[in-house]
Amino acid sequence: MGFPALRPRKKEVPFIHNPHSGKNTPRYGYGKILADIISTPRYTYGASTLNELKSATREIHSLRSEIIGFCGGDGTLSLDLTRILREWAKTPSLPLPKILYFPTGTRCVVAENLGLMEHSADEFAKRIRYKIDHNLPFETAHLNPLKINDQYGFMYGVGMPASAVQHYYDKADYGCVDGNREYGLEEVLAAASQQVFGGDKAVKPPCRFTCRWDKASRYDGRCPKCGRELQRILGNKRFNQVVVEALWDEIRAKLLFRQSHRLLTKPAYAEIALPDGHEPPFAPYLEYTGIMCSTIESMGNHCRAMPLARQKPDHFMLRCMNLGFWGIVRMLPFLWSGMALPTGHAFDAVVPNLTIKFKDDTVRTIDGDLGTSRCDHLGIGPALEFIVG
Ligand SMILES: [Zn+2]
Structure with missing residues (x-):
């Protein structure tokens, strides 16, 4: 008994990873570890640029692979899926591959919605490897992405979501790359004892230098110590800073009877047209502090801001509002828990597509990546089958 000669061996799941992602974080090199568990060097594709990603997906498409593996955060997921879906669109009769996605980025909201965050990525990889080797069936979950013009993603945001992402990157503190690393207690103690007792000079204690975003140029981008x-210090710490900065801006404005800087609630001007037969045909406002479209309910940290996202097959949820900062604070319990908002505070719809025309070039975010647009057509992408166990 033998296998047909040309059939690829089961071990060979094509795997894409960005060899430079997570540089200076404990996640650096993680993609390579996952690739070694799930694939072989022959079918591992390092892609750190869009062109490399393009040629990797093209080659994987020509393999007619049933599974495609990759890792990263929400932004990488959106980029990789966009390339994969564009490639597979060339052969409509060829079924889409199953998606084997390992959440390894700083923000992994989509993975949280898929229930992929319960185990570490390498535990998950080993479990999938075992299933492949023993021919066991996978547990899968279906999820449609949004199609925004010719791009795919799961969360689309204008106004508050985009301002938050923009502010998060723009005004982040800078720190010495060493300060970004997470040191274990042992490592710190070893370094400290070497400082006191001498010894190998190669091991230095971690440098904790940080400075404000506007001071980094003064140091020429180099740590003075x-x-x-x-490098910019991001992550949850930065996310909390953004919230506190916005809160202080609003409190200061209240105390001084001045207009706030509206760090998060700067309005966007847009006209949202809903598909035929939908009442009302237009969303009610022209000025928005937030427009969100999504095919997933939770926006991370268990905030169920888009409760109707998966209510109807091949539809997505639109939620738009024109609430000021304090209005949003008052609505927060509703926004967080996924309860319906009191009437008049927001406009919700479940639609298969819509068009947003902006008055000016407007910044919006797709899965945490920023871009500018004048007009966006939103629809629903094909159902993707994610391997979840
Ligand atoms: Zn330093």
Whole structure:
């Protein structure tokens, strides 16, 4: 008994990873570890640029693979899926591959919605490897992405969501790359004892230098203490800073009877047209502090801001509002828990498509990546089958 000669071996799940992602974080090199568990060097594709990603997906498409693996955060997921779906669109008769996605980025909201965050990525990879080797069936979950013009993603945001992402990156503190690393207690103690007792000079204690975003140029992008490159400090800490900065801006404005800077609630001007037969045909406002479209309910940290996202097959949820900062604060319990908002505070709809025309070039976010647009057509992408166990 033998297998047909040309059939690819089961072990060979094509795997894409970005060899440079997570540089200076504990996640650096994680993609390679996952690739080694799930694939072989022959079918592992390092893609750190869009062109490399394009040629990797093209080659994987020509393999007619049933599964495609990759890792990263929400932004990478959106980029990779966009390339994969564009490639597979060339052969409509060829079924889409199953998606084997490992959430390894700073923000993994889509993975949270799929229930992929319960185990570490390498535990998950080993479990899938075992199933492949023993020919066991996978557990899968179906999820449609949004199609925004010719791009695919799961969360679309204008106004508050986009301002938050923009502010998150723009005004982030800079720190010495060493300060971004998470040191274990042992490592710190070893470094400290070497400082006191001498020994190998190669191990230095971690440098904790940080400075404000506007001071980084003063130091020429180099740490004045140790000379290493200065980098933006992001992650949950930065996310909390954004919330506190916006809150202080609004409180200061209240105390001084001044207009706030509206760090998060700067309005966007847009006309949202809903599909034929939908009443009302237009969303009610022209000025919005937030427009959100999504095919997933939770926006991360268990905030169920889009409760109707998966209510109807091949539809997505639109939620738009023209609430000021304090209005949003008052609505927060509703926004968080997924309860319906009191009437008049927001406009919700479940639609298969819609068109947003902006008055000016407007910044919007797709899965945490920023872009500018004048007009966006939103529809629903094909159902994707994610391997979840
Ligand atoms: Zn330093």
